Amino acid sequence: xxxxxxxxxxxxxxxxxxELKRLLSGHGRYIDDIKLPRMxxxxxxxxxxxxxxxxxxxxxxxxxxxxxAAVLIASDINPRCEPFVGVALHRPGHRSAPQRLLAADRAVxxxxxxxxxxxxxRAEAEDAAELVTVDWQPLPxxxxxxxxxxxxxxxxxPELADNIAFDFSLEKxxxxxxxxxxxxxxxxxxxxxxxxxxxxxxxGLIADFDPxxxxxxxxxxxxxxxxxQDVFSRHLHIPEHKVRVTAPDIGxxxxxxxxxxSDEIATVVASMLLGxxxxxxxDRLESFVSDAQARDHRLKCRIALKRTGxxxxxxMDDIGAVGAYGMPLRFNVAEGMMAITIMGAPYSFDNYKAxxxxxxxx
Amino acid sequence: xxTTDLTGHEDVAIEATLNGKPLKRRVKARQHLADFLRxxxxxxxxxxxxxxxxxGACTVLIDGRTARGxxxxxxxxxxxxxxxxxGLTESGVLAQLQKEFIERNAAQCGFCSSGMLLTAHELLSxxxxxxxxxxxEAMSGNMCRCTGYHAIIDAVEAVMTTxxxx
Numbered sequence: 165x166x167x168x169x170x171x172x173x174x175x176x177x178x179x180x181x182x183e184l185k186r187l188l189s190g191h192g193r194y195i196d197d198i199k200l201p202r203m204x205x206x207x208x209x210x211x212x213x214x215x216x217x218x219x220x221x222x223x224x225x226x227x228x229x230x231x232x233a234a235v236l237i238a239s240d241i242n243p244r245c246e247p248f249v250g251v252a253l254h255r256p257g258h259r260s261a262p263q264r265l266l267a268a269d270r271a272v273x274x275x276x277x278x279x280x281x282x283x284x285x286r287a288e289a290e291d292a293a294e295l296v297t298v299d300w301q302p303l304p305x306x307x308x309x310x311x312x313x314x315x316x317x318x319x320x321x322p323e324l325a326d327n328i329a330f331d332f333s334l335e336k337x338x339x340x341x342x343x344x345x346x347x348x349x350x351x352x353x354x355x356x357x358x359x360x361x362x363x364x365x366x367x368g369l370i371a372d373f374d375p376x377x378x379x380x381x382x383x384x385x386x387x388x389x390x391x392x393q394d395v396f397s398r399h400l401h402i403p404e405h406k407v408r409v410t411a412p413d414i415g416x417x418x419x420x421x422x423x424x425x426s427d428e429i430a431t432v433v434a435s436m437l438l439g440x441x442x443x444x445x446x447d448r449l450e451s452f453v454s455d456a457q458a459r460d461h462r463l464k465c466r467i468a469l470k471r472t473g474x475x476x477x478x479x480m481d482d483i484g485a486v487g488a489y490g491m492p493l494r495f496n497v498a499e500g501m502m503a504i505t506i507m508g509a510p511y512s513f514d515n516y517k518a519x520x521x522x523x524x525x526x
Numbered sequence: 527x528x529t530t531d532l533t534g535h536e537d538v539a540i541e542a543t544l545n546g547k548p549l550k551r552r553v554k555a556r557q558h559l560a561d562f563l564r565x566x567x568x569x570x571x572x573x574x575x576x577x578x579x580x581x582g583a584c585t586v587l588i589d590g591r592t593a594r595g596x597x598x599x600x601x602x603x604x605x606x607x608x609x610x611x612x613g614l615t616e617s618g619v620l621a622q623l624q625k626e627f628i629e630r631n632a633a634q635c636g637f638c639s640s641g642m643l644l645t646a647h648e649l650l651s652x653x654x655x656x657x658x659x660x661x662x663e664a665m666s667g668n669m670c671r672c673t674g675y676h677a678i679i680d681a682v683e684a685v686m687t688t689x690x691x692x
Contacts, residue, residue: 184627184631189611364635416635
């Protein structure tokens with residue numbers, strides 16, 4: 165830029181970030197740096213199987229372990245929270261089974277929490293979590309989107325009858341006619357691998373419920389604390405003015421910390437049941453199996469061309485694998501909708517046909 | 527008691543130097559150094575990203591050399607001198623690097639920054655002249671997921687130039 169920065173507005177000036185001196189001197193305050201008086205630490209027992217029946221959960225040994233305050237399972241936690249149905253109301257036909265905080269009789273994704281151990285330290289909570297015995301009976305799993313839509317594929321949620329979460333098509337002009345009349349048709353099958361945010365700091369929160377006043381304070385490493393205030397209020401039946409959510413310094417989020425996670429809400433319920441602050445900070449292994457992931461699409465696409473290079477038509481069939489549930493408030497349909505609405509946008513042509521499906525996988 | 531009888535809950539006595547001051551404590555045999563610094567001493571500037579030696583967020587100096595706080599047991603620092611981001615900030619040793627990092631916004635979320643600064647400090651302490659490739663190679667054990675690497679390398683290079691390494 166030729167003009168010098170304006171001293172009046174700062175436009176064009178190099179403005180140092182005012183928090184950097186703090187972050188670069190070890191004075192950042194991230195979620196796991198914060199301690200509250202009488203605070204307990206949570207560790208989750210998670211499904212090692214993508215799909216399994218839970219015949220029984222034995223928590224007796226864990227309850228007696230050193231430092232343990234409580235071991236909570238689905239029957240303790242789930243009744244305190246309104247189930248989540250991650251369906252986009254502006255997308256008719258989008259379906260999801262209701263999602264509860266802990267798996268009760270069946271786990272439908274690897275990493276799904278089934279019990280939470282709350283103890284004086286995270287190390288003691290982890291020790292006790294190893295003492296929880298779950299009688300897992302593995303069931304056939306749906307591993308990818310082609311398996312999910314194959315005839316006779318097991319339905320992950322029997323109440324939905326099949327694994328289709330969302331199916332949407334667009335058509336303009338006469339694509340079939342254009343392909344029949346084309347000089348050249350190019351066809352490709354593309355695969356976009358699954359992606360995760362891999363923030364350097366994993367997810368975490370401290371939930372502090374005060375039973376004497378019925379107030380909930382959550383320090384949440386989250387990108388959308390006001391959303392979470394509403395979610396906690398609505399799903400845990402606490403008046404909104406009695407819920408306060410603050411975000412500390414956050415060690416990377418990349419969209420992944422916008423989501424609503426069942427283990428985080430279960431941490432809040434644990435604090436409500438125990439009347440003490442409870443911290444849950446995921447470790448790296450938990451981050452791998454429980455952070456929301458993205459992409460994982462398979463596409464078939466075709467383009468019809470004239471010998472002169474003119475585009476006559478495009479066609480696209482996208483299938484995205486979105487995990488076992490509709491993600492509350494984020495929905496898992498946007499990627500496919502963006503793909504089919506954007507693909508043809510930069511070009512001038514008259515005939516277009518596109519379909520996107522979001523499918524559930526274990 | 528033979529070592530096979532250990533559960534990790536045993537206490538071990540340590541005597542060390544931490545950020546220039548003597549430290550005498552009993553530590554859990556199984557507790558790693560980063561957990562000890564963060565949980566017992568509340569020195570939370572040392573961060574934990576992966577807890578298996580990959581990301582470098584937990585970097586500390588042990589006898590002047592960088593080490594992974596997550597792969598070192600607290601019991602292992604007995605007889606040694608440990609320095610963390612807090613001590614090295616207070617003593618002013620990192621001031622030049624911190625200034626150049628701030629100048630270039632060479633930090634986004636800041637979670638990797640303590641490790642980046644300590645690794646850069648060790649690299650520059652030799653006084654050797656370094657190419658940009660040398661700096662990249664030396665810093666490659668520290669991950670920044672916000673991917674602000676260019677500005678970080680620029681900052682390290684600027685300090686090297688100021689100090690006139692040759």
